[in-house]
Amino acid sequence: MSTLQFPTRLPADLLVELGELTGIRWNSWELEPIICEAIRRYMHPPAAPAREQTSTTSDAGYQWKQVYLPDGTRLRASFGGQPHFATVTGTEIKSGDLALTPSGFANLYGSGNRNAWKAVWLRFPGNEQWVLADVCRAKQKAAIARLFGGADDVAAD
Structure with missing residues (x-):
């Protein structure tokens, strides 16, 4: 996987909130994989679990x-x-x-x-x-x- 090197600006309050959620300081490089995963999940959300269908469904x-x-x-x-x-x-x-x-x-x-x-x-x-x-x-x-x-x-x- 190639990495493009350019600055990305994110609001400080968002990074603080993400840091509080993950327990990782907002100015740490350790947030990078979390941010990448969040972007990937946004672009490709996991499929909704199939709703359980009962064979006895009726209009009675x-x-x-x-x-x-x-x-x-x-x-x-x-x-x-x-x-x-x-x-x-x-x-x-x-x-x-x-x-x-x-x-x-x-x-x-x-x-x-x-x-x-x-x-x-x-x-x-x-x-x-x-x-x-x-x-x-x-x-x-x-x-x-x-x-x-x-x-x-x-x-x-």
């Missing part, structure tokens, strides 16, 4: 008004202090052998007048966080409003 899921629950979404509701669970399987919400609507699940063990948006928590595939269905609905309504030019009034359900 349950459409609950504005909120889409993809296949594998978990639902949780508590009845008398006991948690109960359901799962979106294909295009149905299943609790055991029962296929239910979100309202049916919310009222499965209750008095029959629970609001599913306020009683059901959701955990989407690949996510460990449980989110109240009503929060998902509010976020989706806001996204829909932005999509249509920030309309303040999205049709109520």
Whole structure:
């Protein structure tokens, strides 16, 4: 490899920052290979790691008004202090052998007048966080409003 000998000017604050990052003083010749490698990586960035594709990717899921629950979404509701669970399987919400609507699940063990948006928590595939269905609905309504030019009034359900 040939080396061209000509001065290159770099801002002192950039060299100080690089020195702090590497632990090498900014006025040291030891920074040269680090600077060269940074330039090479800028010109030829490493390939992004291939995203893992699952063979079970599908469009199956349950459409609950504005909120889409993809296949594998978990639902949780508590009845008398006991948690109960359901799962979106294909295009149905299943609790055991029962296929239910979100309202049916919310009222499965209750008095029959629970609001599913306020009683059901959701955990989407690949996510460990449980989110109240009503929060998902509010976020989706806001996204829909932005999509249509920030309309303040999205049709109520």
